Amino acid sequence: MSSVLRIALQKNGRLSEDSYQLFKECGIRFDYGTGKLKSISSNFPAEFLFLRDDDIPGYVEDGVADLGIVGENVAVETGRPVTTIHKLGFSKCRLSIAVPRGVDWTGIQHLDGKNIATSYPNLLGKYLAEQGVQAEIHEISGSVEIAPSIGLAEAVCDIVSSGSTLLSNGLKEVETIFRSEAILIARPELDADKQSLVDKLLFRIKSVQAAKN
Numbered sequence: 001m002s003s004v005l006r007i008a009l010q011k012n013g014r015l016s017e018d019s020y021q022l023f024k025e026c027g028i029r030f031d032y033g034t035g036k037l038k039s040i041s042s043n044f045p046a047e048f049l050f051l052r053d054d055d056i057p058g059y060v061e062d063g064v065a066d067l068g069i070v071g072e073n074v075a076v077e078t079g080r081p082v083t084t085i086h087k088l089g090f091s092k093c094r095l096s097i098a099v100p101r102g103v104d105w106t107g108i109q110h111l112d113g114k115n116i117a118t119s120y121p122n123l124l125g126k127y128l129a130e131q132g133v134q135a136e137i138h139e140i141s142g143s144v145e146i147a148p149s150i151g152l153a154e155a156v157c158d159i160v161s162s163g164s165t166l167l168s169n170g171l172k173e174v175e176t177i178f179r180s181e182a183i184l185i186a187r188p189e190l191d192a193d194k195q196s197l198v199d200k201l202l203f204r205i206k207s208v209q210a211a212k213n
């Protein structure tokens with residue numbers, strides 16, 4: 001049987017539409033947005049799996065999927081040994097530390113001994129260690145920006161795009177610790193047949209990107 005690439009995409013979220021558009025522009029057709037969790041392309045040897053973004057690096061590591069699209073923030077935070085094969089240029093954002101607007105920010109040492117709420121304990125922990133700051137990391141999975149106003153933490157570390165969520169929660173961005181965009185990740189060991197399909201796909205992706213620049 002000839003090889004079929006299994007590609008994991010976010011089911012429903014900020015990466016979904018652009019991921020689908022990318023394949024569409026590459027001339028690869030598949031059903032999307034039908035509520036199904038799997039879809040086989042009608043004109044390229046690929047099968048698409050629709051998953052939560054946080055699960056994608058693990059599925060790629062385990063070989064359930066050969067390729068996946070995730071934010072670099074998620075790929076690095078999960079720490080899975082997957083290979084980044086291409087940067088895709090969409091879903092750009094940054095992971096930043098923010099504090100209540102009234103705080104007189106004098107630098108990262110301000111956080112010594114403080115509580116910081118985040119969904120990115122690994123990225124934040126590494127950054128604080130590099131800066132020599134000893135702070136308490138409080139991991140929460142969502143609505144991080146509300147933490148200071150309910151007394152849960154003195155600062156937050158969260159994804160920022162326009163900055164309006166921080167603003168509407170009375171916070172100001174003081175340090176950017178990581179810059180992210182969507183990336184194509186792959187299982188480190190692909191057999192020759194699959195690698196040649198990945199090469200074909202990458203060629204198309206690069207052509208689409210070149211045409212836009």
Ligand code: PRT
Nearest residue numbers: 013014052053054071091092093159160161162163164165
């Ligand atoms: O359900 P599932 O687990 O699949 O999705 P999710 O809710 O975990 O992720 P999703 O869809 O919100 O984001 C997917 C990826 O998009 C992230 O991992 C980032 O790589 C990227 N991305 C780009 C963003 C944003 N922009 C973004 N603005 N991810 C989250 N946000 C959130 C942020 O957490 C904050 O609450 O939007 C708010 C800030 O936005 P601004 O514009 O107000 O600054």
Ligand code: ZN
Nearest residue numbers: 052053054055
């Ligand atoms: Zn998620």
